[in-house]
Amino acid sequence: MIYIYRLANLLYRLRVPFLPWTLKIINRVLFSVSLPPSVEVGKNVTFGYQGLGIVVHKSARLGSNIIISPNVVIGGKGKGRPGAPIIEDDVVIGAGACILGPVRIGQGAVIGANSVVLTNVQPHTTVVGIPAREIGKMQTDVTSAL
Incomplete structure (x- = not known):
């Protein structure tokens, strides 16, 4: 799944017409994930169950x-x-x-x-609920815990 996306993203950045969006559709059919080639995805991003049911906005940015x-x-x-979400590095997003x-x-x-997250989430914070609250x-800082 991620390899198909990476190829589609490369072709998108090279401005190859039609093929990146065809690869997006292949990902959608094979893995039930909507990950447009225009999305910026960092390194070591793990999609649970090969991306089953995941939908990502075409302008979203995902860190590493x-x-x-x-x-x-x-x-x-x-x-x-x-506007679309920006997800920084080392984030964990729960199911659903x-x-x-x-x-x-x-x-x-x-x-x-x-x-359901509708507002910014501060670094190193856990949020839950509808709407999400801290x-x-x-x-x-390890020294502050001593």
């Missing part, structure tokens, strides 16, 4: 070392509301979560299963 569980939506809020609109998910954040913040 992200874990995305099945049935996640990373998308916009609809017509007339521009929806991240909608021009929001930024900070580095090391955890999005709980079935959460339930915890992780220690980022």
